[in-house]
Amino acid sequence: MNMEKTKKRSEAYAWKERIANDWLLLFTLGVAVVFAIIQPAFLQVTNLMNILSNACIVGVMGLGLTCIFATGELDFSAGSQVSLASCLMAVILSKEGFNSYFLALIITLGIFVLIGLYNAFLHVKIGIPAFIATLGTSYLIKGIAKSLTNSQNLNNLSTWPESFTFMGQGYLFGMIPMPMVVLILVGAAVLFYTEYTRAGKFLYAVGSNPKACDYIGIDGKVQKLKGFVITAVLCGLAGVMEGSQMNASSPILGETLFVPALTTVFLGAAYGKIGVFNVPGTLVGAVLYALINQGLLMITSEVWIKYFMQGGMLLLALVMVIIIRKKGN
């Protein structure tokens, strides 16, 4: 009798824990249901696909930021990096006689490895706090992006190959949106790296206790360097996708994505591995963000609601994370 009671109690406890762990997922589903009730068109397949493709760009960016946040640093230049990537692709492909999309992608990502190394150099080698170092970089990158396109937006240039829009608008096998394929591939890779490999776990180790890492021989500097490079490359990829989705490139468009990307990362810290920035959380956060964004757009077109929603969600996520951590302690 007694044992049964304990068992029941522990079962109830397990349920509670499940809900506490998965509340973000449940909340996301709840939001979807609410929108579906208010606006039945919300549940159309095209709309849902649209939402997911929107989530993809912010999601890829968020995945990058997750890696650098895991090491306890941050990259403020992420927004301008996204802009630069879209401009780089546009400019490289607008050159006469150059129309290999794949090669342009490789060149762009190569340049982004260098940007990551530059950030890492400033922070790790010289010792500027990451925050200020990347602030300086963000100016620099913004300037370069503007200089590439002469401060203008480039739209649908005739020299761009057909494949330019494939990354953002195309469908793999005619049915799966390409951004989603990219997100799933990148997500799986980053998840595998951060959760199932030694090298990836070091990222978290350095973030949570740099001193202990020093004692057991993990070089924090190398981990941070890795973090910066991964972030830069993924932001570059996000920028390529963004440019491809809009069929345009703009030197300022990436900065509007910075707050959403931060939101997804912080929302993510409230899911899965609670209190830690993690990959599944970031993905759920990205979907939730896109869901609310798109849902509100369907209901109303007031600009201020967008601002309230963006800022409010980030604040909410932050407070959630803090409360969860306090309870954990």
Add this chain to the structure above:
Amino acid sequence: MSRENHIRKNKGLKENAPRFFLLIAFIVITLVFQIMQPNFLNITNVMNLLAHSSIIGILACGNMILMAAGEMSFSVGAQCTVAGALFGWVLAKESSNSILLALVFAMVIAAMIGLVLAFFTVKLKVPTFVCTLAMGTVLDGFTQILTGGSTLHSSNWPPMLTIMQKKIGGVFPLPIIVFLIIAVITHIIYEKTKPGRHLYAVGSNPTAANNVGISVPKVKVWAFAISGTFCGIAGVTAVSYNNSVSLTLGGEYLMPAIAATMLSATFLKLGKYNVPGTVLAAVLMIVIQNGVVNAGYPIYVKDIVQGILLTVAVAIIVLIKEDGLPSVKLEN
């Protein structure tokens, strides 16, 4: 005596060169612009420059107080805009045309925004950097509501509103005077009084400050409130100077203001944010911007120059000084 002098001299070169880096950069950049365009330094342009830099300067002074207390705000731009928008919005109402009342109203709200930020960061211990970024976005939403989504200008505005366009003695635009007064007061309070030293103590070593009996949260709350008020002053000054409320009023000034504060820590007192450095850096930011535009260069040159300047200046302090800047941490 002579020996002491000797030691001082030896130390001098190595210590002094970086201390005056900002001033040297300032002079070099100004001279370059002057050579490129001979009337860069004529009195009209200089006064124009100074008037523009006053608004950044006031923002940067408020930001400096906050950063001296070891906090960091990304919402100063949005706070500035929303205060300006409130000021314009109140005066645009039919029944209200008391400029003083509108001013007080805008200031009180601006200070309260600071207190809200303090509640989130000091009480709930949310990382300041992200929290202010979020708050900035929310405040931008409020600005959208107040201005109706476009640049606000009303025929109801009393003529007194454009008082900041007046020039004292026909030469000095009024914003410069406001800026000077604020800078001097901030300097005196920060360097010479007890609250100012508490501020610095809290920013540079909160544990030690706590141990000697300074209430760290209290100092931070005050820092947030004062910085909020300064943002309000900057916003109202900008509205009065421009005679309109633009949506990007403060957003444009956010990065220069933060950069100016950071750069101030490279001037005179390495690693300590200070008012003279802030003033110099605020003017420098506008000199770069104005010079680049006047010389006919595309505006992106400004971004690149400012970015390099920020990185180099901070790198210098970090390389020279072991303990470096009061670094801004992501996690509390």
